[in-house]
Every structure is written in structure tokens, then in C-alpha cells.
Amino acid sequence: MFATFFLVIGALFFWMVFKGFSEQEIKGRGWGFNVRIYRRDSEPVMYWVTFSSYLVCAVWSTVFGILMALKMLSNHGA
DSSP states (O other): OHHHHHHHHHHHHHHHHHHHHHHTEEEEEOSTTOEEEEETTTOHHHHHHHHHHHHHHHHHHHHHHHHHHHHHHHHHHO
16 A cells, blocks of 8 residues: 555656656745746756756655565565
């Protein structure tokens, strides 16, 4: 169950990274319920910081999900 959760979270972050790269703007959370949109041309530093943060979250969530799934499969086979 945790493996599925991490894989879904990883897919969500990969979608946000793909969408941010293709549209050249990315959504970032502000304080509270505010949502900020960073554009690559007007706010490049915040765009790339948010983009790289989402990419790191996507990679690590996917890796954790795959490792948990492999561990679960290996425990069922033993």
C-alpha cells in the first residue's frame, strides 16, 4: 500500500515537472492557501528552484515506491 502511495506521489510530481517545463511556468505554494505561478522568463530563480525541488521529490518518491514494491514482492516469494 505504501509503495502505491509513493508511486502515485512520484507520478504527480513528474506530471508537475513535465507541465512546468512544457509551459515554462510552474505552480508553487505560498503561505496558507495561496498558489503562486513562477514563469521562467520573469522569475527564473524561483522557477528553477521550484522545478528542481519538484524533480527531486519525483525521483525520490518513485525510487522509494519501486524499492518498497520490490521488497514486498521478495517477502512474498520467501
